[in-house]
Amino acid sequence: MTAPFFQYGMFGDETSLVVAFFIGIGFGFFLERAGFGSARKLVSQFYLNDLAVFKVMFTAIVTAMLGVTYLGWIGWLDLSLVYLVPTYLMPQMVGGLVLGVGFVVGGYCPGTSVAATATGRIDGLVYGLGIFAGMFTFAELFPWLKGFYQAGSGEATTIPGAFGIPYGIVVFAVVLMAVGGFYGAGLLEKKFAAAAGE
């Protein structure tokens, strides 16, 4: 095992911040390349005439998933040292629902609002200000929300672990699902592009 490099002590905290900046450059670059600095491009996903959000997201998930799986299998990456967000199923599902509403109402998510602001979108900047306001409000209400926020096991649970399915099988199923989804996305776009009249 040689990776993750940071966990194996190949560089320290200060260097990890420099690494963060360069990883961020790649992140922002591909977000903007994909068109995700534009609210209209992003929300087209929810009117079915342009499913780029789905395509980019699932291609990225499959790419990174296959990467960590193969690197783990050859014994080069210790997957147990990669941070997993702990599972609190109920708040995460309710949070997802609220976030989805915020996505189509405001036109962005936090990462894409940064890409939008960086390319001059005023609505992206205002959206970012909204995030600050929302975070502050959440923090101030936290004493009342804490009970729900902490509802759940709080253990980092993976799908293979939760259902007792071998890791490789789940990986394979996700790949199949993505390929099927890409095919379906193409069909939907054809159908709804005409309906959008553009």
Added chain:
Amino acid sequence: MTATTIERRPQPYMNPYLAGIGLGLVLLASFVLVGRGLGASGAFNSVIAWVVNAVAPAHARSNEFIAGYLGDGTESPLKAWLVFEVLGAFAGAMFSGLLAGRAKVMTEKGPRVSVRTRLAMAFAGGMLMAFGAALARGCTSGQALTGGALLNLGSWAFMLMVFAGAYAVAYFVRWQWR
């Protein structure tokens, strides 16, 4: 879009599958280099923690959510991994946008809505998003993308609900976009 004749035409976006592979490789690099994925909403939390701590330090300390971003108090809350990553994302997106002639000061909206209304909706959407991301312990980057690739159970449940929430209300806000 009303195309003007003099302006440089913005280049078309990258093929979504190619952009997805690029994004996936950046995410993979993050796993390999620092043992963590991408994120965005956490950086906003760090900034809020920094502001509240500067204005009312005792209040910040007594708030469990904010205190979680302050650490032991010896370092600035801005000295956080996600803050640097998001600064990088800003630079990377700007670079890409300038390169493709897509960087332009404007407000993204449909033809039937005023700029003021669109900005009010953007602000409201941002607030909802922040609430959701705080509850879920991550946003589309930290939960859906990162946790998705790691087969995190909570992340996949989260992702399904994001799409459910967005599709459920899309019809009612379509006036904003078209």
